Amino acid sequence: MNTVDNYKIIEKIANGEYGDIYKVQNEEEEIRSLITPLMSALKNNELFQNVVYKHFWGSDTIRQGEQLRGERSRIPLALKVLERETPLPEDFSDNFQQYFAKAVDFNHDNIIDVHHTGSIDGKIYYVMEYVNGVSIGREISTCGAYFEPTACRIVYQTSQALSYLHERNVVHCEVSSKSIILSNNNKPKLHTKLHRAACRDRWGIKDEANNSPLIKDIRDLAVVFYEMLTGEIAEGEINIDDVEASDGAKEVLQKMLSSYTDCQEICHDLQEKDLLSVKF
Known part of the structure; x- marks a missing residue:
């Protein structure tokens, strides 16, 4: 062909x-x-x-x-x-x-x-x-853990992308280190995985009475954050004690896993704790 x-x-x-x-x-x-x-x-x-x-x-x-x-x-x-x-x-x-x-x-x-x-x-x-780059997952498997400020900035920008979707009543439902592509200029790009959404006939449309699909996006992004900080693909339950990172980064990760309900909360706390100070 x-x-x-x-x-x-x-x-x-x-x-x-x-x-x-x-x-x-x-x-x-x-x-x-x-x-x-x-x-x-x-x-x-x-x-x-x-x-x-x-x-x-x-x-x-x-x-x-x-x-x-x-x-x-x-x-x-x-x-x-x-x-x-x-x-x-x-x-x-x-x-x-x-x-x-x-x-x-x-x-x-x-x-x-x-x-x-x-x-x-x-x-x-x-x-x-076309994004000239590799997935976060592949880069972790070949290069190991990310520098903390770099991981924080990827989480920040991906949170902005997810917030954009959530504002349009769409929840991704497939956030993972495979669905985030890091371009050669270090810009994270989220793949919307249209084919998988169509196959399950559900794009996680946000329900005003039940925002659990939206929260799943946040929890899934937390797993990606964990993988970037540790350099290991997560299997099973995440243990914060396994993460070697600043107190601020660990606190944001813990809240992503347990209490955040809006992606803008992630962005606010990453900025408030000055975790984005080193640029790509």
């Missing part, structure tokens, strides 16, 4: 229970990008620019074309083809479209963007932002 619809496959970057993930390039955008040097050379010919922009960029004016050129840069994307050994639920397709329609509107610096969905050979695929 060299292409999926308009997406040219560059390489396979991961595989998992729900299918493979590929690094891809949108061929239509690549064609558009090829005319950039030509447009620069002919920038003084307004008639020619308008004709070419209208044809290649879907724009009737030079100004609109310039805006589109900035938006359609030749950055790689990630494409996941959904398949697995055991059959997907019968209502999976409808569920997925429902969750995708909601996720495509998310706009947060610490959440992986989703862009497009389609099907090929009867299999659903979706296209998302």
